[in-house]
Amino acid sequence: MARLTAGSFIALTFVVCVTAAGTSCGFSPASSSAPTPTPNPTVTTPLKYLFVFGDSYSTTGFNWTAAQPSPKNPIGNPAFPGVNTCGKNDPNWVDYLLVKYNSTVTMGYDFAVSGATVDNALIKNTVSFADQVVQFTKGYTANGKPGGKLKSWTGANSAVAMWFGINDIGLTYMKSGDRLAFNDKILDKYFEQVRTLYTLGHRNFVFLNVPPVNRSPMMISEKVGDKVKPIILNYNSKLAKRVATFKTNHPNAKVTLIDTHTVMRNLLNSPKKHGFKDATTFSHTEKTVMWCNNYHISPGVHDFVARAVEPKLK
Numbered sequence: 001m002a003r004l005t006a007g008s009f010i011a012l013t014f015v016v017c018v019t020a021a022g023t024s025c026g027f028s029p030a031s032s033s034a035p036t037p038t039p040n041p042t043v044t045t046p047l048k049y050l051f052v053f054g055d056s057y058s059t060t061g062f063n064w065t066a067a068q069p070s071p072k073n074p075i076g077n078p079a080f081p082g083v084n085t086c087g088k089n090d091p092n093w094v095d096y097l098l099v100k101y102n103s104t105v106t107m108g109y110d111f112a113v114s115g116a117t118v119d120n121a122l123i124k125n126t127v128s129f130a131d132q133v134v135q136f137t138k139g140y141t142a143n144g145k146p147g148g149k150l151k152s153w154t155g156a157n158s159a160v161a162m163w164f165g166i167n168d169i170g171l172t173y174m175k176s177g178d179r180l181a182f183n184d185k186i187l188d189k190y191f192e193q194v195r196t197l198y199t200l201g202h203r204n205f206v207f208l209n210v211p212p213v214n215r216s217p218m219m220i221s222e223k224v225g226d227k228v229k230p231i232i233l234n235y236n237s238k239l240a241k242r243v244a245t246f247k248t249n250h251p252n253a254k255v256t257l258i259d260t261h262t263v264m265r266n267l268l269n270s271p272k273k274h275g276f277k278d279a280t281t282f283s284h285t286e287k288t289v290m291w292c293n294n295y296h297i298s299p300g301v302h303d304f305v306a307r308a309v310e311p312k313l314k
Contacts, residue, residue, distance in 0.1 A: 046104055046314065047102075047104065047106045047157065047158065047159055047204075047313055048104070048105075048106060048107065048152070048153070048157040048158065049106065049107050049108075049109065049150070049153045049157060049158035049159075050094075050097070050098065050106055050107070050108045050109070050158065050159050050161060050313075051109045051111070051136060051140075051153075051158060051159070051160045051161070051202075052094055052108060052109065052110040052111060052112055052160075052161045052162075052163075053111050053112060053129055053132045053133070053136075053160070053161070053162045053163075053164070053193075054111075054112035054116060054129075054161075054162060054163040054164060054208075055112055055113065055114060055115060055116040055117075055163070055164065055166055055167050056084060056085040056112075056113075056114035056115065056116075056166075056296060057092070057093075057112075057163055057166060057211075057296070057297065058092065058093070058094055058110065058112035058161075058163050059082070059083075059084050059085075059092075059110065059112040059113055059114055060075045060078075060081065060082030060083065060084060060092065060094055060095065060108070060110045060112070061077075061078050061082045061083035061084065062075055062076055062077060062078075062082065062108075062109065062110040062111065062112075063077055064109065064111065064135050064136075064139045064140075064149075065139070068107075068149060068150070069107035069108055069109060070107070071105050074098045074099065074105070074106065074107055074108050075094070075095070075098065075108045075110060076107075076108075076109070080095070080099075081095040081099075082094075082095065082110070084114075084296075085114055085292070085293065085296045086284065086292035086293070086296060086298065086299065087284055087292070090284075090292060090298075090299045091299050091302065091303075092299070092302045093302040093303070093305035093306040093309065094108055094110055094112075094161075094306075095302075096302060096303050096305075096306035096307075097306045097309055097310060097313075100303075100306065101306055101307065101310040102310070109136075109140070109150075111127075111132035111133075111135055111136060112132070112163070113126050113127040113132070114126065115167055116128055116129065116132070116164070116167060117129070117164070117167045117168045117171065117186075118130070118164050118165075118168055118186050118187075118189045118190045118193070119186075119189035119190075119192075119193075121189070122168075122185060122186060122189060123167070123168055123171055123172060123186075125167060125171060129162070129164055129189075129190065129193050130189065130192075130193055133193045133196055133197065136197075136200075137196075137200065140153065141200050141201075144199070144200060145200065145201055146200075146201055153201075154201065155201050155202055155203030155204065155253075156203065158202065158204065159202075159204035159205070159206055159313055160197055160202045160204065160205050160206065161206040161208065161309065162190075162194070162205070162206070162207055162208065163207075163208035163260075164190060165186070165209070165210040165232075165235050165236075165239070166210055166211070166213055168186045168235075169183075169210065169213075169228065169231050169232060169235060170213065170228075170295075173224070173227060173228045173231055174224070174227075179231050180230070180231065180234045183231070183234055183235045183238055184238065186235070187235075187238055187239060187242050190239075190242075191242055191246065194246060198250060198253065202253075203252060203253045203254065204253070204254045204313075205246070205253060205254070205255045205256070206256050206258060206309060206312060206313065207239065207243050207255075207256065207257045207258065208257075208258045208260050208305075208309070209235075209236040209239055209240070209257065209258070209259060209260055209261050210232045210235055210236055210239075210260075210261060211260045211261050211263075211264040211265075211297070212229070212232065212261055212264055212265050212268065213228070213232070213295065214226075214228040214229040214232060215265075215268050215279065216291065216294060216295045217280050217281075217282050217291055217294040217295070218294035218295045219295075220280065221294070232261070236261055239257070240257055243255060243257045256312040258305075258308050258309050258312065259308075260305055260308065263304055263305065263308050264297070264301065264304070264305075267279075267290060267301060267304060268290065271290060274304075275288065275300070276288055276289065276290050276300065277289055277290075278290075282294050282298075287300070288300070
C-alpha cells in the first residue's frame with residue numbers, strides 16, 4: 001500500500017527519535033498550509049484503520065455519517081487536514097500520524113469532538129467518549145462485530161487511540177470535593193468504554209495521558225496552574241496503573257501508553273532547543289509558537305505527539 005504524505009510537510013525535519021524523556025534529533029516547526037496527501041516511503045506503520053476517540057486535541061471534524069476515509073482523503077471528511085481548534089488548515093497529531101509518519105494507506109476514523117469528556121453522566125459537556133463509542137458501534141459494527149460502513153476492520157489490522165482527561169480535569173478542578181478521588185470515577189467510566197471496544201473486536205489500544213496544560217497561557221494568566229498540576233499528575237499515575245492492569249487482563253491485546261505529559265513538558269522546558277520561540281506565546285499565524293491559542297497546542301507540538309505515537313503502532 002502506498003504511503004500518504006503532504007507536500008507542505010516538507011518544512012518539518014523528519015524525526016522519530018522522541019523518547020519518553022522527550023529527547024529529539026531536531027525540529028523545524030510545521031507549516032499551517034493545507035496539505036494534499038501524496039505517496040512517500042519513509043516510515044512503516046502496518047495498519048489499515050485507525051479509530052480515534054478524544055477531544056479538541058484530537059479532532060479533525062469527522063462526521064461518521066458523511067464521506068468515509070479514502071486514499072485521496074484519509075480522514076474522510078472534511079477536506080484534509082480537517083478542522084480543529086487551531087483552524088481549518090492546521091494539522092494535528094492524527095493528520096501527521098496518518099500522512100507524514102506512515103508508509104501505508106491508513107484510514108483514520110476520528111470520532112473526537114472539541115470539549116469532550118469521558119462520560120456526560122459525570123461531566124456534562126459535548127459528545128463524550130461514551131457517546132463516541134455509541135457512534136462507532138452504530139456505524140462500524142453489526143451484531144457485536146465488525147460491520148456497517150466498514151466490514152473489513154479487524155483486531156489485527158486496526159488500532160484504537162484514546163486521549164481523554166484534559167476537559168475532565170479542566171472543567172472540574174475548581175469544584176469542591178476530593179478532586180483526586182474524582183479521578184477514579186473518571187477512569188472507571190473510561191475503562192467501561194475500553195472494555196466495550198475490546199468486546200467489539202479491537203485488540204490494539206493506544207492511550208495518551210494528559211499533557212501539562214497547567215502550563216498553558218490560559219492557566220498561567222488565571223494563576224490556577226499550581227492547583228491543576230497535582231490533579232493531572234494523579235490522573236496520569238492512575239491511568240498508567242489502569243492501563244497496566246488492562247494489559248495484564250487482556251494478554252492477547254497490544255496495549256500502549258503514550259507519555260504525552262513528558263514529551264510536552266520537555267518541549268516547554270527547552271522550547272528553543274526544539275525550534276520554538278518560547279513556552280508561552282500563542283498565535284494562529286506564527287510558525288514557531290507552542291500554542292495556537294491560550295489552551296491548545298500548535299501544529300508544531302502536535303508533530304512531536306505524532307512522533308511519540310508512531311513507533312508504538314508498529
